[in-house]
Amino acid sequence: MSATASSNPVLVEVMRGALVESRHAGAVAIADATGKLALALGDVERPIYPRSAVKVLQAILLVESGAADAFGLGDAELAVACSSHSADRIHVEAVRSLLGRAGLDESFLACGAHWPVSEEAFRDLVRRRARPLPIHNNCSGKHAGMLAACVHLGFDPRGYERADHPVQIAIAGIISETCGIKLNRDDAGVDGCSVPTWPLPLVALAQGFARFGSGALLPATRAKAASRLAQACFARPDLVAGEGRFDTIAMRALAPALFVKGGAEGVHCAALPGLGLGIALKVDDGAKRGTERALAEILVSLIPDARTALAEQLSGEVLNWRGLRVGQAVASAALTQELAAIAIAPRRKARAP
Amino acid sequence: MSATASSNPVLVEVMRGALVESRHAGAVAIADATGKLALALGDVERPIYPRSAVKVLQAILLVESGAADAFGLGDAELAVACSSHSADRIHVEAVRSLLGRAGLDESFLACGAHWPVSEEAFRDLVRRRARPLPIHNNCSGKHAGMLAACVHLGFDPRGYERADHPVQIAIAGIISETCGIKLNRDDAGVDGCSVPTWPLPLVALAQGFARFGSGALLPATRAKAASRLAQACFARPDLVAGEGRFDTIAMRALAPALFVKGGAEGVHCAALPGLGLGIALKVDDGAKRGTERALAEILVSLIPDARTALAEQLSGEVLNWRGLRVGQAVASAALTQELAAIAIAPRRKARAP
Numbered sequence: 212m213s214a215t216a217s218s219n220p221v222l223v224e225v226m227r228g229a230l231v232e233s234r235h236a237g238a239v240a241i242a243d244a245t246g247k248l249a250l251a252l253g254d255v256e257r258p259i260y261p262r263s264a265v266k267v268l269q270a271i272l273l274v275e276s277g278a279a280d281a282f283g284l285g286d287a288e289l290a291v292a293c294s295s296h297s298a299d300r301i302h303v304e305a306v307r308s309l310l311g312r313a314g315l316d317e318s319f320l321a322c323g324a325h326w327p328v329s330e331e332a333f334r335d336l337v338r339r340r341a342r343p344l345p346i347h348n349n350c351s352g353k354h355a356g357m358l359a360a361c362v363h364l365g366f367d368p369r370g371y372e373r374a375d376h377p378v379q380i381a382i383a384g385i386i387s388e389t390c391g392i393k394l395n396r397d398d399a400g401v402d403g404c405s406v407p408t409w410p411l412p413l414v415a416l417a418q419g420f421a422r423f424g425s426g427a428l429l430p431a432t433r434a435k436a437a438s439r440l441a442q443a444c445f446a447r448p449d450l451v452a453g454e455g456r457f458d459t460i461a462m463r464a465l466a467p468a469l470f471v472k473g474g475a476e477g478v479h480c481a482a483l484p485g486l487g488l489g490i491a492l493k494v495d496d497g498a499k500r501g502t503e504r505a506l507a508e509i510l511v512s513l514i515p516d517a518r519t520a521l522a523e524q525l526s527g528e529v530l531n532w533r534g535l536r537v538g539q540a541v542a543s544a545a546l547t548q549e550l551a552a553i554a555i556a557p558r559r560k561a562r563a564p
Numbered sequence: 565m566s567a568t569a570s571s572n573p574v575l576v577e578v579m580r581g582a583l584v585e586s587r588h589a590g591a592v593a594i595a596d597a598t599g600k601l602a603l604a605l606g607d608v609e610r611p612i613y614p615r616s617a618v619k620v621l622q623a624i625l626l627v628e629s630g631a632a633d634a635f636g637l638g639d640a641e642l643a644v645a646c647s648s649h650s651a652d653r654i655h656v657e658a659v660r661s662l663l664g665r666a667g668l669d670e671s672f673l674a675c676g677a678h679w680p681v682s683e684e685a686f687r688d689l690v691r692r693r694a695r696p697l698p699i700h701n702n703c704s705g706k707h708a709g710m711l712a713a714c715v716h717l718g719f720d721p722r723g724y725e726r727a728d729h730p731v732q733i734a735i736a737g738i739i740s741e742t743c744g745i746k747l748n749r750d751d752a753g754v755d756g757c758s759v760p761t762w763p764l765p766l767v768a769l770a771q772g773f774a775r776f777g778s779g780a781l782l783p784a785t786r787a788k789a790a791s792r793l794a795q796a797c798f799a800r801p802d803l804v805a806g807e808g809r810f811d812t813i814a815m816r817a818l819a820p821a822l823f824v825k826g827g828a829e830g831v832h833c834a835a836l837p838g839l840g841l842g843i844a845l846k847v848d849d850g851a852k853r854g855t856e857r858a859l860a861e862i863l864v865s866l867i868p869d870a871r872t873a874l875a876e877q878l879s880g881e882v883l884n885w886r887g888l889r890v891g892q893a894v895a896s897a898a899l900t901q902e903l904a905a906i907a908i909a910p911r912r913k914a915r916a917p
Contacts, residue, residue: 225850227753228753228754229748229752229763230611230751232753232829234848234849236589236848258583260580322885323887334690338691340691348885397582399581401580401884402890403884403885404884404885405884405888410583476578476585476586495587495589496587496589496848496851498849501849531676531757532676532677532701532758533674533675533676537755
């Protein structure tokens with residue numbers, strides 16, 4: 212596996228002084244709803260674990276099952292069900308609301324606890340000498356959505372996190388159909404929050420996000436569910452991640468031209484509904500520094516407004532402890548050359564049928 | 565530069581479920597005091613910024629100038645001068661002692677401030693609603709040592725952090741001579757703590773650490789200074805990093821067979837005085853996860869006792885938020901095969917002259 216892995220091109224170079232100090236290799240697929248590739252850089256056929264980048268696909272069941280309507284879920288509850296949230300007050304309240312509408316409480320959450328991503332929320336807990344709870348886990352909204360789906364579908368919510376629970380089997384089916392690929396259930400990994408993460412190649416993920424964003428090639432009920440989730444995230448990008456974070460910044464500025472969601476270990480997915488395209492990206496080493504800088508470059512090539520919206524992400528400034536600029540993360544020549552080739556073409560050739 | 569960079573082999577694979585989820589490529593040099601390579605994996609000739617991995621070489625001036633004797637510095641002050649410390653109370657006290665003995669105070673520190681590496685120290689500041697100070701910077705001991713050398717040598721301490729200050733020029737000279745390579749001063753980078761970091765290939769760093777550890781091919785005064793610094797770090801490994809951290813754990817268990825020091829962006833250097841070898845390692849993406857797992861594997865191949873001492877580092881367990889084991893960081897076949905080839909040989913062929 213090593214030989215294959217190291218063949219991915221460098222996507223991002225981190226400069227310091229006169230040298231490239233560090234570099235992030237990886238692979239990128241941009242595809243339309245049929246799976247036709249607008250860009251393939253690196254190994255886009257090798258399965259990867261999409262982790263939290265597919266939370267919006269995992270949340271489709273919550274809507275298409277009728278649970279969202281039955282429980283009267285609004286934008287806040289749906290956006291947080293698709294989120295990797297920072298555990299600020301607004302996030303915790305939205306998760307509690309989602310659980311409460313399904314008649315459940317925090318004791319059902321099987322995601323485990325970690326300190327809040329939000330510095331403010333973290334410090335607040337420290338000052339109160341409190342420990343983090345499962346609701347502070349960045350995945351608690353996704354778990355609350357899975358639990359609500361269980362209640363509506365009559366599944367026992369206990370054990371909902373296991374790969375063989377009917378709610379996970381139903382979600383795996385939706386991901387498989389949306390991405391147009393059979394999932395190998397034996398190859399499931401366990402995510403940081405204890406639910407299964409199913410391996411998929413980047414090309415299938417990109418295709419799935421093209422379908423998610425445009426509705427193309429999806430059954431009508433699923434297309435409607437996807438649209439409702441996207442609209443919820445566009446309405447409440449503050450709930451999908453948190454202040455200062457990539458997905459919140461990008462969707463706040465660029466929705467509805469862009470849906471975007473990151474996951475652990477350097478995965479990021481995006482949908483560009485207007486262009487009928489989906490994007491899936493994985494940095495080999497798992498570093499968000501590489502993923503977000505590369506994705507910013509990709510988005511700018513496809514959505515001109517992204518240059519202003521993502522100015523800080525594109526600048527890639529490396530500051531030292533005195534605030535001096537000592538380096539810069541830049542897109543590699545391999546990435547920028549590939550992007551230059553597609554930037555003139557996608558509107559013409561990559562629209563979904 | 566991309567093409568060269570991506571040619572380094574994968575050193576560490578991070579497994580999850582059925583897949584290699586992430587991987588860390590990099591380069592490793594193991595050399596004796598003459599620069600003869602016992603192992604070269606990846607591009608060991610390309611210059612890298614050694615960052616904090618060379619703090620012990622930067623501290624040689626403090627001892628060989630006579631400053632350490634003049635100010636009556638003991639093991640604690642010398643160990644913290646070589647440290648990337650956690651800012652626990654013991655570290656802050658040792659830095660204050662070093663500054664005080666040189667007749668200076670914290671106001672001279674030009675390293676900038678960051679939150680303590682130590683979780684306990686960090687939480688203590690948060691609870692007191694205090695902000696971190698320069699003395700909490702993991703590099704404050706190195707800066708205090710540079711300041712003390714300035715005082716002893718009659719240099720104006722103001723501006724001591726700049727590449728053209730006489731203390732930095734003297735330190736660059738020591739690094740250049742110890743590593744047996746001319747430094748290109750135009751290629752200096754600015755470190756996170758604002759002092760210069762000089763580019764060196766891994767092979768020169770490995771040679772320099774072989775000389776540092778054994779004294780071979782060093783002038784007598786420098787060999788004595790190196791030995792005194794190593795003894796200080798061996799006596800106080802708790803001050804070189806902090807509880808739970810690689811360098812403290814490794815030296816506490818393995819000194820005097822091992823001196824080891826990590827730096828930012830995936831650099832790590834080590835000296836094995838008994839074998840006359842030095843080790844220098846850089847992970848391309850800068851991730852400590854890759855560097856420390858690879859270094860643990862390397863050390864086990866050279867120091868049998870390391871298997872027990874570094875058991876946790878070698879296990880490479882990836883736990884999720886509920887404490888379930890969901891993956892493992894393992895040494896790649898490329899690394900383990902190279903190590904198997906040298907493990908039987910170094911005592912015989914790689915001893916310094």
